[in-house]
Amino acid sequence: MKATVLVSYLFAFFGLFSSVYSRNVASRPAVVNIGALFSFDSTIGRVAKIAIEEAVKDVNANSSILHGSKLVVTMQSSNCSGFTGMVESLRFMETDVVAIIGPQSSVVAHIISHVVNELQVPLLSFAATDPTLNSHQFPFFVRTTQSDLYQMAAIAEIVDYYGWKQVIAIFIDDDFGRNGMLALSDKLAERRCKISYKVGIPPDSGANRGDIMDILVKVALMESRVVVLHVNPKLGFSLFSVAKYLGMMGNGYVWIATDWLSSYLDSFSPLPSETINIMQGVLALRQYTPDSDRKRSFSSRWSKLAGGSLGLNSYGLYAYDSVWLVAHAIDAFFDQGGVISFSNDSRLRSEGGNLHLDAMSIFDDGLLLLKNILKSDLVGLTGPLKFDSDRSLTLPAYDVVNVIGTGYRRIGYWSNYSGLSTLPPETLYMRPPNRSSANQQLYSVIWPGETVLKPRGWVFPNNGKQLRIGVPIRFIPFGNGKENPSYTELVNLITTGFFDAVVGDIAIVTNRTKIIDFTQPYVASGLVVVAPFRKLNSGAWAFLRPFSPLMWIVTGCFFIVVGTVVWILEHRINDEFRGPPKRQVITILWFSLSTLFFAHRENTVSTLGRFVLIIWLFVVLIINSSYTASLTSILTVQQLFSPINGIESLKESDEPIGYQVGSFAEYYLSQELGISKSRLVPLGSPEAYARALQLGPTKDGGVAAVVDELPYVDIFLSTQCTFRIVGQEFTKSGWGFAFPRDSPLAVDMSTAILALSENGDLQRIHDKWLMHSSCSSDRTEIESDRLELKSFWGLFVICGLACFFALFIYFLQIIRQLYRVPPAESASPTQGGSRSGRLHRLLSLMDEKEDQSRQKNKRRKVERSLSENDRDVELGRNTKRKGIEMTSGSNINPSS
Numbered sequence: 001m002k003a004t005v006l007v008s009y010l011f012a013f014f015g016l017f018s019s020v021y022s023r024n025v026a027s028r029p030a031v032v033n034i035g036a037l038f039s040f041d042s043t044i045g046r047v048a049k050i051a052i053e054e055a056v057k058d059v060n061a062n063s064s065i066l067h068g069s070k071l072v073v074t075m076q077s078s079n080c081s082g083f084t085g086m087v088e089s090l091r092f093m094e095t096d097v098v099a100i101i102g103p104q105s106s107v108v109a110h111i112i113s114h115v116v117n118e119l120q121v122p123l124l125s126f127a128a129t130d131p132t133l134n135s136h137q138f139p140f141f142v143r144t145t146q147s148d149l150y151q152m153a154a155i156a157e158i159v160d161y162y163g164w165k166q167v168i169a170i171f172i173d174d175d176f177g178r179n180g181m182l183a184l185s186d187k188l189a190e191r192r193c194k195i196s197y198k199v200g201i202p203p204d205s206g207a208n209r210g211d212i213m214d215i216l217v218k219v220a221l222m223e224s225r226v227v228v229l230h231v232n233p234k235l236g237f238s239l240f241s242v243a244k245y246l247g248m249m250g251n252g253y254v255w256i257a258t259d260w261l262s263s264y265l266d267s268f269s270p271l272p273s274e275t276i277n278i279m280q281g282v283l284a285l286r287q288y289t290p291d292s293d294r295k296r297s298f299s300s301r302w303s304k305l306a307g308g309s310l311g312l313n314s315y316g317l318y319a320y321d322s323v324w325l326v327a328h329a330i331d332a333f334f335d336q337g338g339v340i341s342f343s344n345d346s347r348l349r350s351e352g353g354n355l356h357l358d359a360m361s362i363f364d365d366g367l368l369l370l371k372n373i374l375k376s377d378l379v380g381l382t383g384p385l386k387f388d389s390d391r392s393l394t395l396p397a398y399d400v401v402n403v404i405g406t407g408y409r410r411i412g413y414w415s416n417y418s419g420l421s422t423l424p425p426e427t428l429y430m431r432p433p434n435r436s437s438a439n440q441q442l443y444s445v446i447w448p449g450e451t452v453l454k455p456r457g458w459v460f461p462n463n464g465k466q467l468r469i470g471v472p473i474r475f476i477p478f479g480n481g482k483e484n485p486s487y488t489e490l491v492n493l494i495t496t497g498f499f500d501a502v503v504g505d506i507a508i509v510t511n512r513t514k515i516i517d518f519t520q521p522y523v524a525s526g527l528v529v530v531a532p533f534r535k536l537n538s539g540a541w542a543f544l545r546p547f548s549p550l551m552w553i554v555t556g557c558f559f560i561v562v563g564t565v566v567w568i569l570e571h572r573i574n575d576e577f578r579g580p581p582k583r584q585v586i587t588i589l590w591f592s593l594s595t596l597f598f599a600h601r602e603n604t605v606s607t608l609g610r611f612v613l614i615i616w617l618f619v620v621l622i623i624n625s626s627y628t629a630s631l632t633s634i635l636t637v638q639q640l641f642s643p644i645n646g647i648e649s650l651k652e653s654d655e656p657i658g659y660q661v662g663s664f665a666e667y668y669l670s671q672e673l674g675i676s677k678s679r680l681v682p683l684g685s686p687e688a689y690a691r692a693l694q695l696g697p698t699k700d701g702g703v704a705a706v707v708d709e710l711p712y713v714d715i716f717l718s719t720q721c722t723f724r725i726v727g728q729e730f731t732k733s734g735w736g737f738a739f740p741r742d743s744p745l746a747v748d749m750s751t752a753i754l755a756l757s758e759n760g761d762l763q764r765i766h767d768k769w770l771m772h773s774s775c776s777s778d779r780t781e782i783e784s785d786r787l788e789l790k791s792f793w794g795l796f797v798i799c800g801l802a803c804f805f806a807l808f809i810y811f812l813q814i815i816r817q818l819y820r821v822p823p824a825e826s827a828s829p830t831q832g833g834s835r836s837g838r839l840h841r842l843l844s845l846m847d848e849k850e851d852q853s854r855q856k857n858k859r860r861k862v863e864r865s866l867s868e869n870d871r872d873v874e875l876g877r878n879t880k881r882k883g884i885e886m887t888s889g890s891n892i893n894p895s896s
């Protein structure tokens, strides 16, 4: 029982083992069939045919690739027709091909991708470049060359590099051409450029010379002069020949051809001179393949293979690599246990009919082969072959070539990694990607017309229509004052297409930039207020003007305060501050006012008094010199006066304001400043300005001021001497020329304006036309030049504090002495009596003391004058002094 179980297990094990083993051996068939589908008689097809045959030979010669299996390729021509391609591909499906190299054409690829999806046979297309073939709709389509997505990105970058904004696209109107143009539009849009005109040419060379001429005549009437050609060689050469005939291969034109031109030139050069001559100066792209030893040795083999008549082009290299790629994938497929087997498709079981669709079968392990193809990682003649997650080859790159002489010259490279450069892409891959515009460069190009000057890329459209430029009737000082046009309306006419541009004093404001393009401003502008002014009468009362009334009042008060304080501090100990009350008041006034001229004769003897006086003299010094300076300027500089001194005072008043008809000042005043519309008076001419300003705000039709842009005001004031700009410019803006949105002219005009501005010409033009004034006096702004209290209050505070402290200390001394005084002996016995007695005693004591000190002062004075006298006498002076001596002498003892 147990033995039978063991035996049966053993059998089962061996059975399993042998079946796995036999599957592995059996899955390496002697022959592996692949198909190849392309147009034999096309440029690409002829090269590809030789390359594929050679590749199959090389693969079969190398036993380390397929390990004994032989690769057999069956070729069918699709004849560039979708229908033939489909029929031929169906014919492949009846045989047991595991993969198809091709198709060459994108149109055929679109059709047969549906077939191979169903039957799970991978397509390896070395020439179908339509970008949309990468979509998830076609999982069995694998592109072994670069997608046109990258070719179009390269074209867009070239267009941007040369600063062109619009291109014209001529394309072959099939899947290949249309989808290529869609990619070009997208890529141009990323760089803020666009296709301004697209024209598709029917495929199958349905277009004859007449049709092509019609197309090119239309192109010649367009604004853009940059033409992108995405066609096939046959159509391309017809286009060039007609363009040459129409003079469109000359100066000013730019032609950019996609890779059809370079592959044709690679295969058939040298071209006959009449062919190459019609396309001098054309730019073209070519798939970039890095130089390598293998590529060089293959190239040298090529001339033998092709018999010298056919050059190798990059599609030939991609075709060769596709065979190697599929061979490696099949090897890996076998290694993973893949089996070549086919099964009938239940959906194709035909009920009668003569189409033997049921002969087609599904490749069972197709998905596994596809996976191995997409996992490929090898180096071929075209460089590393590797697919990214998007099923495209990694690191796309193109050569940028320029057709000159008998062939072409490479002017640089484009790589998806770093953009345009003059270094081969491999060297860039070692550095971090750098797409900064400083890093984008190409060698110089010889453009059509044998010029090295970069074409501007556009012209004024020459389609029989003249450029219509709107010009507003200018604001001319003594012109025949017509009505001012509405600038808003003028600008609106650009958007409706009535004008192609408006040249004039168009203020650059938000509303307008929303709908049109402006150049850079050529004049700085801004709103200012113009008001009438009169000269100030600097006559009788000019001396009062330096100080504001408040300043006068405060200064006057301080004179009295300081006089009083000094009197308080001094009058007890200084005879000069004594006397009857009337005299004392006069002394106070006289003393303080005479300090104004530093001419006070009274001495101050107390420390506190001197302290107050010295601070006050300092204040007087400053006020004095300020007054002098201000009065001088008032009397010597011409003074203008206007009741309005800027937009603020204008806003606060409720007087009428004038503005120029049609100007944005109206909007600004009413919407931004909130001035009521009833106050705004439209004025149409400089004369109207002058009239309204002269009438004044009180009369009907008169205005208090006019608000307008500075340049107009400059012109207005150049002839009017009784009005002035008051206050500052209160908006900042400029004038520019207006163009329709995205007009290339706006950019060129801006560049020209900036050039004028940078070399100073603009300022000279401005000075010539706007600055000459017939009024002699220069522009002085009116502002209040009175000295206000606020400039001096610090001084007054210091002085006030000094007075306060001096008084405070003085009274402190008095109070201290009050408490030191002993009560009077003869005072009344009551408490109150005792205190008033004290005060009385104190005052008499102080008086005594003060009398003593006063006498001491006097004595000192007399002694001094006596000693001076003695000297004088000694010196033999006259006796006048003696009189003084006598008077002084009589005063020595006033109490006697």
Ligand SMILES: *[C@@H]1O[C@H](CO)[C@@H](O)[C@H](O)[C@H]1NC(C)=O
Residues within 6 Å of the ligand: 062, 063, 064, 065
């Ligand atoms: C054969 O193929 C392998 C793998 O690609 C390669 O390394 C080897 O150089 C090839 N041998 C010859 C003789 O080409």
Ligand SMILES: *[C@@H]1O[C@H](CO)[C@@H](O)[C@H](O)[C@H]1NC(C)=O
Residues within 6 Å of the ligand: 077, 079
């Ligand atoms: C290929 O197509 C052209 C026209 O489209 C035709 O004249 C030619 O006979 C076709 N060749 C083959 C082999 O079908």
Ligand SMILES: *[C@@H]1O[C@H](CO)[C@@H](O)[C@H](O)[C@H]1NC(C)=O
Residues within 6 Å of the ligand: 343, 344, 358, 359
């Ligand atoms: C597939 O269909 C063909 C033709 O109809 C038939 O001869 C063949 O036996 C079928 N094969 C299988 C595996 O059903």
Ligand SMILES: *[C@@H]1O[C@H](CO)[C@@H](O)[C@H](O)[C@H]1NC(C)=O
Residues within 6 Å of the ligand: 388, 392, 393, 394, 395, 396, 416, 417
């Ligand atoms: C091309 O470059 C872009 C970004 O620069 C990158 O996202 C994209 O994957 C690149 N494509 C390929 C095929 O390398």
Ligand SMILES: *[C@@H]1O[C@H](CO)[C@@H](O)[C@H](O)[C@H]1NC(C)=O
Residues within 6 Å of the ligand: 432, 434, 435, 436, 438, 439
């Ligand atoms: C890019 O290239 C420019 C010019 O070659 C260079 O000045 C700049 O530093 C580079 N930037 C980076 C990030 O390498």
Ligand SMILES: *[C@@H]1O[C@H](CO)[C@@H](O)[C@H](O)[C@H]1NC(C)=O
Residues within 6 Å of the ligand: 488, 509, 511, 664, 667, 668
């Ligand atoms: C700007 O546009 C608004 C709305 O169209 C309009 O009311 C206003 O008057 C315009 N301002 C100017 C300055 O044209």
